[in-house]
Amino acid sequence: MTPFVKSFIFYLAFLLTSLAILSCSDLGDEALAIENEGCTDPLACNYDESATLDDYSCAFEEDICGICGGDGVVADDCCDEGEFTDDCGVCGGNNSSCVNFTDEILPIFENNCTGCHGGAGGLHLDSYENVMSGGSNEGVVISGSSSESLLWQKVNSGEMPPTGNLSQNEIDLIFQWINEGAQNN
Numbered sequence: 001m002t003p004f005v006k007s008f009i010f011y012l013a014f015l016l017t018s019l020a021i022l023s024c025s026d027l028g029d030e031a032l033a034i035e036n037e038g039c040t041d042p043l044a045c046n047y048d049e050s051a052t053l054d055d056y057s058c059a060f061e062e063d064i065c066g067i068c069g070g071d072g073v074v075a076d077d078c079c080d081e082g083e084f085t086d087d088c089g090v091c092g093g094n095n096s097s098c099v100n101f102t103d104e105i106l107p108i109f110e111n112n113c114t115g116c117h118g119g120a121g122g123l124h125l126d127s128y129e130n131v132m133s134g135g136s137n138e139g140v141v142i143s144g145s146s147s148e149s150l151l152w153q154k155v156n157s158g159e160m161p162p163t164g165n166l167s168q169n170e171i172d173l174i175f176q177w178i179n180e181g182a183q184n185n
């Protein structure tokens with residue numbers, strides 16, 4: 001046999017072997033694909049009837065929020081059995097303890113702001129609707145985010161009112177009212 005024929009046979013053998021390996025692994029993939037992974041234990045609370053291959057996800061208890069295998073923390077706002085945290089962080093609350101716009105926020109504006117922001121043109125701070133519709137260009141209160149709200153930025157920096165700062169307590173109330181969703185309550 002000439003060296004050429006030798007290396008040709010060698011090459012052919014190599015080719016056939018790799019073909020065999022390739023087609024085998026193809027078969028292997030198909031075999032895996034028909035398996036449905038999930039929890040296969042009928043006693044588990046997340047038992048998956050259609051599962052044919054156990055994926056070790058079985059859990060046997062529900063957390064206080066009723067979530068199978070949950071840790072009682074991640075469920076959104078769930079704080080106790082069937083209870084949810086309200087906008088002011090009270091478990092099972094109805095928002096009644098949130099900062100009150102009419103009783104706590106509007107008086108701050110009336111005493112410190114409406115002298116300038118209550119007349120013609122620009123920002124009016126004399127009613128909920130006017131506070132929320134903002135100044136000439138855009139909203140000055142971004143519901144839920146005091147740090148993004150121009151109104152809070154201005155009172156917190158002491159820029160507004162120009163005649164003298166609000167008390168820390170008043171600044172904090174505005175902060176809290178905006179973070180609690182700037183409610184019209």
Ligand code: HEC
Pocket residue numbers: 108109112113114115116117122123125134135136137138140150151152154155160161162163166
């Ligand atoms: C002595 C007058 C005066 C008082 C009092 C005053 N402001 Fe202003 N305020 C201005 C002026 C002038 C501007 C700049 C022009 C404008 O945007 O209307 C301004 C601008 C603002 C802006 C920016 C408006 C925008 O759309 O750019 C906010 C927010 C604001 N004031 C909030 C307040 C708040 C809250 C109070 C009360 C705690 C207050 N201001 C009290 C005069 C006043």
